[in-house]
Amino acid sequence: MVVGVAVLAGAGYALFSNWSEVKDTVFNIGWQIWVPAFLVLPLAILCSTLSWQVLVDELGEPIGPRQGSQIFLVGQLGKYLPGSVWAYVLQVELGRRAGVARARIFTATVFSVAILVVAALLAGSLAIPSIVDQNPDFATIRWLYLLLPIGIVGLHPRVLTGITNVGFKLMKRPLPGHPIRKRAVLVSLAWALSAYALFGLHLWILVEGAEDADLDALRLTVGTMAIAMVSGLFFFVLPSGAGIREAVIVSALAALVPTGQAIALAAVSRVFLTLADLATAGVATAMATAGKRRYETEVVPLAGD
Numbered sequence: 001m002v003v004g005v006a007v008l009a010g011a012g013y014a015l016f017s018n019w020s021e022v023k024d025t026v027f028n029i030g031w032q033i034w035v036p037a038f039l040v041l042p043l044a045i046l047c048s049t050l051s052w053q054v055l056v057d058e059l060g061e062p063i064g065p066r067q068g069s070q071i072f073l074v075g076q077l078g079k080y081l082p083g084s085v086w087a088y089v090l091q092v093e094l095g096r097r098a099g100v101a102r103a104r105i106f107t108a109t110v111f112s113v114a115i116l117v118v119a120a121l122l123a124g125s126l127a128i129p130s131i132v133d134q135n136p137d138f139a140t141i142r143w144l145y146l147l148l149p150i151g152i153v154g155l156h157p158r159v160l161t162g163i164t165n166v167g168f169k170l171m172k173r174p175l176p177g178h179p180i181r182k183r184a185v186l187v188s189l190a191w192a193l194s195a196y197a198l199f200g201l202h203l204w205i206l207v208e209g210a211e212d213a214d215l216d217a218l219r220l221t222v223g224t225m226a227i228a229m230v231s232g233l234f235f236f237v238l239p240s241g242a243g244i245r246e247a248v249i250v251s252a253l254a255a256l257v258p259t260g261q262a263i264a265l266a267a268v269s270r271v272f273l274t275l276a277d278l279a280t281a282g283v284a285t286a287m288a289t290a291g292k293r294r295y296e297t298e299v300v301p302l303a304g305d
Contacts, residue, residue, distance in 0.1 A: 033209030037202050037268075041276035044198035049073060051115060051191035055108040056100070058163065058184040059176045063100060064157075069284040071095050071105065077281055079276075088113075103171040111155075112188070118151040119192035121231035123200075127223025127252055135251035141227060155189070157182050174177055199225040202272070203249070207264045211257050224252035244269060 053068040063071075074238035087206030088109050121144060132139050153159065161179040168175050200222025207213045207221060228248040247268040253262035 008112065013300070029206070029209040033205060037205040037209070038272050038276065040198055040202045040205065041272060042280050044195045044202065044275060045073070045280045047191045047195035047198060048116075051188045051195065052108060052112040054184055054188040054191065055111050055115075056104065058180055059104045059108055060101075063098070066284075066287050067098055067100075069280075069287070071098060071100070073277075073281040073284040076277060080277075101173055103173040105169050107167055111160060114151055114154060115185070115188050116192050117147060117230055117233070118155060119189055119196060120226040121145060121148045121151070123193060123196040123226035124223050124230065126219045127221075127227055127254055130220055130255050131224065131227065131248060131252045134254045138248065140252055141248075144230065155185055157185060160185065196226040196229070203253075203265070203269055206268060207253065207256055211261070213256065217256055220252060220255065224249055227252075 022241065028201050049072045052054045052072050053063070053065065056068060056083075058065060071091055071094045076087050078086035078088075078090040080209040088106075091109055092102050092105045097103050125145075128141065131141065134198050164180060165175055200218065203221040203225050204213055204218045205216060212289075228245040231244050231248050246269075250259070250262045253265060256262075256263070
């Protein structure tokens with residue numbers, strides 16, 4: 001908690017000390033930039049959801065996008081509590097309430113996190129040199145790449161199947177009807193990479209609104225968002241990686257825009273991401289509620305005939 005307060009205080013001080021440039025950046029960027037920068041985020045979140053759901057469906061009967069999105073997106077709001085583990089706890093509980101075994105949701109979520117980390121390291125390689133060059137304090141990020149070969153080996157279908165079988169037996173649940181297939185792992189990884197590409201596009205649009213940005217800058221923003229998000233995951237003490245994510249973004253964007261503008265864009269990105277999380281969770285809940293009411297209206301009366 002002390003570390004969390006210190007990081008947030010440091011982020012607040014950086015915002016205050018560069019307030020003049022931050023304010024100019026925020027007010028000089030028009031709605032033509034704000035709107036597309038925000039609208040690309042639900043697409044990125046959808047890709048993350050599909051990356052997770054592919055694994056859930058691989059472990060049993062498909063649960064459908066309506067139910068899956070509610071479990072994943074509403075559960076993801078738990079990341080805004082100190083200790084990102086709450087997001088996973090909520091997903092397991094929401095899955096149980098929806099009639100999906102805890103073992104299945106827990107296993108899919110663990111595998112999903114592993115795939116997200118591997119995807120983040122792959123995409124993040126596009127930005128690591130620039131981030132470290134701008135801020136040598138982030139050189140330790142390179143140590144995360146020790147996880148990459150371990151992660152790639154760990155994602156082999158035989159390894160995942162073995163882990164699944166052991167886990168389900170320990171939880172006294174019937175084993176899935178088939179081994180985990182390579183296609184499911186690759187599709188989940190593809191959706192995760194697509195999510196990071198879209199998160200990077202979101203940041204690139206913001207940068208384009210402040211300064212002219214070329215396609216090389218897009219490469220940097222994609223890698224930056226991937227590393228920023230995986231860094232927030234490992235720095236789990238803070239809510240949703242608060243402060244760490246912004247520090248990575250500011251360091252990377254220093255190669256493209258002045259420091260004040262980088263701080264402003266990182267802060268705006270954080271606000272937009274929070275709003276997008278809330279909006280997608282709200283839509284998922286509304287869809288699930290409407291589907292349940294339609295089912296009760298159409299099926300229950302038939303059962304009584």
